[in-house]
């Protein structure tokens with residue numbers, strides 16, 4: 001094949017570059033545990049080590065790939081076994097391979113016609129996941145980049161659902177006939193709910209934060225009372241967001257009780273199972289999610305706890321027609337005669353869609369549903385064991401009931417408990433072997449350990465205990 005000087009790089013260069021990249025990735029993953037989880041760099045350091053201007057003529061791939069070392073050295077190592085902060089975006093080998101293959105195909109699956117395989121694999125992989133989570137076949141899934149977008153899309157559908165409001169046709173501005181619309185979520189719900197309200201024109205005042213019980217789960221009686229109060233004041237309740245695995249403590253809201261209220265009040269129920277939903281693939285853990293299957297929409301992020309590289313957020317909707325009612329617009333140039341049941345562009349804001357399904361499909365195939373469940377179980381068991389260790393330390397206390405893979409703890413109460421907890425967190429993170437984050441519960445600072453990384457083992461937790469014990473001893 002003749003190389004076109006104005007075309008792509010020669011295929012032999014591509015092959016060589018991919019082979020070297022395969023080694024770079026595998027070497028990186030092989031050595032990642034020897035690195036500190038977070039790099040010792042300051043803002044601006046990364047740019048200082050890289051060419052400041054673009055080259056006039058193209059550089060050889062080898063020269064460019066030489067800079068990968070610098071980039072890796074200045075990355076926070078999410079695949080590190082000691083990454084126990086936030087929720088690790090726990091990628092895996094099959095997911096890495098799928099990302100490269102998807103880039104090779106580079107399809108834009110806006111229509112079935114522009115990406116038949118991408119469109120149908122998205123349906124297939126989401127159907128598999130739905131079955132693995134024990135959800136009824138009425139739910140249809142599609143994949144967004146993040147849970148924030150999935151929740152935005154779900155709440156946009158909820159906003160369009162009451163047809164008498166005529167939101168689709170008339171929008172929301174300049175409408176004295178439109179009552180104030182309200183969304184309900186627990187005080188521990190993720191900020192993506194507030195952000196969706198900002199984006200959808202409900203404003204922050206359109207989000208009612210519902211008090212949680214002692215286990216930090218939404219209190220259904222408080223939800224009921226808030227809905228009644230809003231109706232009495234002439235406002236229009238629209239939707240409830242229940243969280244199945246909150247960001248701070250992995251608490252699971254009582255979905256069945258919340259679903260009963262939503263049914264009675266004719267409100268859309270969206271379940272944010274972005275993190276916790278992965279645990280529903282373990283049959284014995286499914287009772288904790290009872291009621292989730294009654295939702296109108298559910299978001300679950302395989303990139304949080306199902307070993308699919310970021311970005312992979314599945315939005316399941318009971319009546320996908322609701323999404324089409326909210327979003328479908330087909331300009332002339334996108335009309336087709338294919339008779340396809342589904343064009344992904346009809347399901348949300350984006351027209352262009354990358355082939356996100358390939359990595360979910362490959363990860364499920366490579367590990368199997370039981371293989372994935374075993375890994376999730378191991379993380380929960382490690383969290384329970386670590387929580388028991390905290391419970392046995394007189395200087396420390398659990399700050400919330402341990403749930404799924406999350407353990408929250410702090411230095412035992414006292415006037416300066418917050419400062420001492422902050423110092424303890426700084427000591428632990430300074431070691432470099434682990435990386436923890438914090439949250440605040442009832443106004444008090446709390447250290448948070450989230451175990452969902454594929455490379456995290458008992459040895460990681462032993463090291464965390466060692467560092468924690470030493471740091472307590474030092475204070």
Ligand SMILES: Cc1ncc(COP(=O)(O)O)c(C=O)c1O
Pocket residue numbers: 087145146147148149190192243245246247272273274275301313
């Ligand atoms: C419960 C929950 N929902 C939503 C999100 C937002 O996720 P994303 O980054 O995919 O938008 C998070 C993030 O951690 C989360 O914990």
